[in-house]
Amino acid sequence: MIFPTFLSYILSFIYVGIYWNNHHHLLHTLQKVTGPVLWANHHLLFWLSLVPFASGWMGANHSATVPAALYGIVLLMASIAYNVLQKLIINTEQGSSTLKQAIGNDTKGKISMLAYMIAAGLAIIQPWIAQALYVILALLWLIPDRRIERMLYSTEKDERS
Template sequence: MDKGRLEAFSDGVLAIIITIMVLELKAPVSASWQSLSKLWPTVLGYTLSYAYIAIYWSNHYKLIKQAKKISWKINWANISWLFFTSFIPFTTAWVTQTNFQPVPTLVYIFVFWITAIAYHLLMMAILPSKSLGEAFKMVFVKDKRAVWSLTFYTIGLFTALYWPLVTYLIIAVIAVYWIWPSHEIN
């Protein structure tokens, strides 16, 4: 498969995901600041989820550049990552419509956790290595952000039902952590 085809498909799916999320933003019915302020959960959820899509899109571009060719393994790893990413609009809508209640929060962070695992499996499929062990070492040992992100997502899974606010702080910190430039894997 041509790299351009995989990039175009991935870009299209991510664009649709953002479109679905933005369609959840409903304008207030009245022209007052009070009615606008009632939308804070939706705007906050959208902003956080949009940041994640933007981070993935940016990193995906850099990652695909490193592939010499698109193998069957890379193609299916990419499709799996896109599958889990496609749940972000659903979980974003659920948490914002329920004002960040514990169960939707758990599902929300679970989607981020499983999407991160799928993305790191895609990294392992793409980055040059002679063995699975070497690929694992390259992704999870060299790139400390992968280890820290998955560690904090796991903590967030445990805090979601009892301290949802802590879970959202974890999600936000991970987003800022990934926005910050890294020179480990470029």
Template sequence: MPKSRLEAFTDGVIAIIITIMVLDLHAPEAGSFAALWGMRSVFLIYLISFFTMAVYWNNHHHLFLLIKKINGRVLWANLAFLFAASLMPFATSWVGAQHIDSYVPEMTYGVVMLLMDVTFWLLIRLLIHADRHNTALVGLLGEGYYKPLMTISGNVIAILLAFLWPPLTIIVDVALLALWAQPEKRIEHHVHHS
């Protein structure tokens, strides 16, 4: 089964998600710097969410550089990942609507991040199963590849930290996202030397 349609569909959905998020940015009521400053939390959460989607897209792209075969389970896992990602505009909008100190919107944002991490990890696992004779894929992302599980565990902690101080959820999520900001260098090294 060719992977090109899955990649094209994923690219399109992520582009739409980013577009929906930016469309939720509305001009201030007044034409002053004070009005713009009053919207700083809206711009900050948009920036974080844009960066989040960019990091996931980049890692998805790098992951599929290794892939030779996919199957129906991979298609469903990719759709599950895209479903989780499609919740990002809602979570971004709720946190940005001046609810930066409310723990329920922050926890919801954390749950969306957790869902994206879990479904991305599931996608990796099912890709390995579908393409199990791909020694590069199995060697680079198989047993001993713990980064997704570390991120999932960290996201659970981040969600619970909202009870202490709501912004901690997003602060921890951004710190965890930093682990993925640079896609797996071993993949790039393999692709450039094969």
């Protein structure tokens, strides 16, 4: 059946778009780029590069446990890599971190990582439950992170005043 493959592709396209949008906002908070920030960025890109593979496998085997679990593991690892990139940016910027002010303790990000772990584990028991969680998490992140956007615009407004 082609329909599950197409749905898997759409979900993965949405996830890549979510990362793309939030990554764009994230990098706008940077004052300087360091080697560790570049490598953390590559780490994130590595995990995102696995999304098409995991998506294709899950779509072609929509009721199989291992592909659904692998999809969740790839999403979990991308989430962890994004978190590492955030932390490196915050540490690089130190006290003047716009990103730190914007995201606070990043509860939404931490909850998402936990949910990806749970979903990947649930995929072994019931793949469709895991896949439903992947959709719910995508919907949770569908709108780009407004916290960063608000902080960037308020900083620009202050600088113009």
